[in-house]
Amino acid sequence: MEKVKPCTAQYDRTVYSSFRTRDILTRGFDEIQILLRYLYMNEDHAIIFDNGLCKLEIKMTPSMDLTARNLNFPDFPATHRPIELPELLGIIEQLEETPAVEYPDSFANRWEEVKTICASTMVQNYIKK
Template sequence: MTKIDNCILETRDELFSFEDYSTLMQALGLGYTITIDNGLAKIKIFMDKDYNLKGLNLNFPHLPPYNYNEEMTFPNVILGVIPQLKKQPAIDFPNTFKNRWEELKTQTLDTVHFNRCK
């Protein structure tokens, strides 16, 4: 394998961030939801059966969810969504995980591992 001269990844953290993006997409595909603050409102994000990311504005929960695919780009997830999840408390196991991201990541990776072992 040859190294590409114009590699844009400068640090190991940048390289590993691809794993975090994949993990978040797997979590949403497994039916987990996340809630983020986009600066205007809290948005509950989930994935539908057609693999579309949907956002539900929690200020107006009576309105139908809207397409959130364009907002969930790689840079937005790595620089915005995951850092927010790291600041949120764990939901399902608050005494076990220090934040929502660690909880979601562990649950997702455990599920993926279990399914690979079948």
């Protein structure tokens, strides 16, 4: 009998595109909130992910629109584009497998880095009155 390898992905992509699941309810929305907060905190905050065709840099504008810039064509301006919730979950999965960018010696992956930066900024904002 062949041993089945455990799935390393947090979310089953074939499921979350058409069904409601417990992992999305209990973790998925919290993680989407962290990602959106990170992008909102600073105009310079960006994430890079591979959509299968190219690498895209995602940022948030001051008016809270998400923009994507195709890194294959760096001279072209970023464009506003809707990003669906399942796509955000897929981006988070990729960030879990991507090396840290801002503090490469301090974090195991980009997602841990994003979560920590977001958490420390949120603490500072809760303390300020």
